[in-house]
Amino acid sequence: MGEREGNRRYDYETKLAAVRDHVEHGLTKAEVMEKYRIAGPAPLERWCREYRSGGPDALRPKPKGRPRGAKSKPRPAPTREQLLEEENAYLKARVAYLEKVDALLAWRSATGTER
Structure with a gap:
């Protein structure tokens, strides 16, 4: 059986390189998908949208789970x-x-x- 291509995770460097190739260097989505082995066009489109709105930092991984609350200080x-x-x-x-x-x-x- 072949390697499953769905639900892959891509690191920050791969996302950034793929987006820059498409947005700044003019490669087509198909070329970028083939070059970086991206499973489908949806992730690439989302990355491009995030890159255009927030720059390279928008592609960094987001923290998972519930944010930590402020620790309560002991009462004096x-x-x-x-x-x-x-x-x-x-x-x-x-x-x-x-x-x-x-x-x-x-x-x-x-x-x-x-x-």
């Missing part, structure tokens, strides 16, 4: 003031909760309702 240790503010907020919430419980118990005893 909280200051003493921040720790005291957090404790103060917790104690205020606890006092408010206990006051509501006391009010509920007082209301139940005053009205004489029980569960």
Whole structure:
């Protein structure tokens, strides 16, 4: 069986040489395809389009996969003031909760309702 020609990958130098031969030196697509063993006209046309719009750097390989995200920096240790503010907020919430419980118990005893 012959070598499969589809889904070939071409390195940057091959792409650039093929495009320059076609665009700048005037070789036909068929001549360029034969010279560089390009499987079909579609890749050559795409390379020429990219070369005309972005120059030689447009033919460089693109990174694969999902881009890396910014790494999160570790949180700095909280200051003493921040720790005291957090404790103060917790104690205020606890006092408010206990006051509501006391009010509920007082209301139940005053009205004489029980569960």
